[in-house]
Amino acid sequence: MALQNDESFSVLLDSQAHILNHAYSFVRSMSLKCAIELEIPDIINRHGAPMSLSELVDALPINKERSQYVYRLMRILVHAGFFVIQSLPTTKGVDGEEREGYSLTPSSRLLLKDEALNITPLFLVFLDPIMMDPWQNMSKWLRNDNDVNPFQTTHGKMAYELAVEDPKLYQSINEGMASDGRLVASVILQHCKGIFEGLASVVDIGGGTGTFAKYIAEAFPNLSYINFDLPQVVKGLEGSKNLSFVGGDMFETIPKTQAVLFKWVLHNWNDEECVEILKRCKEAISTKENGGKVIIIEMVLKDEESGNKTLETQLFFDMFELTLAKGRQRSEKDWAKLFHDACFSGYKIYPVLGIRSVIEVYP
Ligand SMILES: C[S@@+](CC[C@H](N)C(=O)[O-])C[C@H]1O[C@@H](n2cnc3c(N)ncnc32)[C@H](O)[C@@H]1O
CATH class of the missing domain: 3.40.50.150 (Vaccinia Virus protein VP39)
Known part of the structure; x- marks a missing residue:
């Protein structure tokens, strides 16, 4: 395909992105399934405050050598609206410590085991x-x-x-x-x-x-x-x-x-x-x-x-x-x-x- 001008170039790349986005549309649902299987919504809920990545990793029933991957799982789920990142209480925010943690959203609350209306x-x-x-x-x-x-x-x-x-x-x-x-x-x-x-x-x-x-x-x-x-x-x-x-x-x-x-x-x-x-x-x-x-x-x-x-x-x-x-x-x-x-x-x-x-x- 000959690229004539900037407009067709941008249409080409937008189309590629659109197709690739659809190729991986299942990533959101399968990542959420993984989070549910690991009980991430319940763990964050039990924590009672925004939960830092290291606190979450410590609490998860996973092989600790795989801890580094949890951030990527959480990142896509934050992007998809199932968790939000919030500031941690100031006492935790001293230099060298994490300043942010994960909290639930109304959608992840609906996935809690203790939630009467959980789906x-x-x-x-x-x-x-x-x-x-x-x-x-x-x-x-x-x-x-x-x-x-x-x-x-x-x-x-x-x-x-x-x-x-x-x-x-x-x-x-x-x-x-x-x-x-x-x-x-x-x-x-x-x-x-x-x-x-x-x-x-x-x-x-x-x-x-x-x-x-x-x-x-x-x-x-x-x-x-x-x-x-x-x-x-x-x-x-x-x-x-x-x-x-x-x-x-x-x-x-x-x-x-x-x-x-x-x-x-x-x-x-x-x-x-x-x-x-x-x-x-x-x-x-x-x-x-x-x-x-x-x-x-x-x-x-x-x-x-x-x-x-x-x-x-x-x-x-x-x-x-x-x-x-x-x-x-x-x-x-x-x-x-x-x-x-x-x-x-x-x-x-x-x-x-x-x-x-x-x-x-x-x-
Ligand atoms: C998708 S489920 C819905 C169940 C329930 N109404 C709900 O929303 O939770 C469809 C229901 O229709 C029932 N069903 C299928 N064929 C039926 C029939 N010929 N006579 C009566 N019920 C039938 C199934 O057994 C099933 O429980």
Whole structure:
């Protein structure tokens, strides 16, 4: 390529940097995984003040001959916003001693073991090698014609089939979903409790092992809450006065109820399947006049806006769905079409959950 002028030279180098940045996009997530495995957020938190590099190195369960590398790990994680560098108390700042130390940020606080809303299990399940390997086979899957998704191309079976056979994977998926359930329930109970107010009964379809369900049922003692999932998922789980676990297949039967709820379920299914599920819901719930509704906790894709981090995260999740399941993330237009095709009369989106929203759909 002939370089004519400064402008094309700078475009060339910017393009190279852009490509190389993408080649190493995984460095942030894998470095964070390493920090979690070494319990760096917990160690800094226990220290109770900015922690100097030497204090951190001393406290880490590592081969001390490798201490010199910790600085580089911390540097990328500071750059990525998981730690900040702060001045150490003045008594420590005498000549020859370190003057700065690492502190946590709101993001690394969410990874602490003692943090009630920590989402470490969810983060780790996304980075499990079983979940990561299918990315190597994306183009192979696009070329072939016999697998549902790259996960099947890689592992020879669907994710839920492998999870049934692999208790460790099954447990980490459940723990990941439970950690998300805690956080989402907490935000809903603090900021949009109205979604459940006045309801007499809810069926949480695909509620998993019921962490979200437990929080909501406890907060609304007069609400009869059913956590509905496949029989093998809810087998042996104990409910409470107003929470019960019911096994079944949503494609076959949905218990009669005033409202149904789907949290992170419909994104696993294609449009035809979603319309089928929603039609079944419409038969199961009360009329609009009697407070019937479908509550959906999912992403609503933002409009195209270059540089928008929320949209980028949503697109990451869309691709994750592509590798793992057979569904997708949806825009408001996509959701509206599903609701229309399933003969619902209207909907309202509450963008109260960061990258996700609560959608109420009315019969
Ligand atoms: C991504 S998980 C979401 C779990 C939970 N709602 C949450 O957000 O933590 C999807 C759930 O759908 C359940 N599921 C899959 N197929 C189902 C079916 N045919 N009937 C009922 N539940 C199903 C799975 O067992 C799983 O628990």
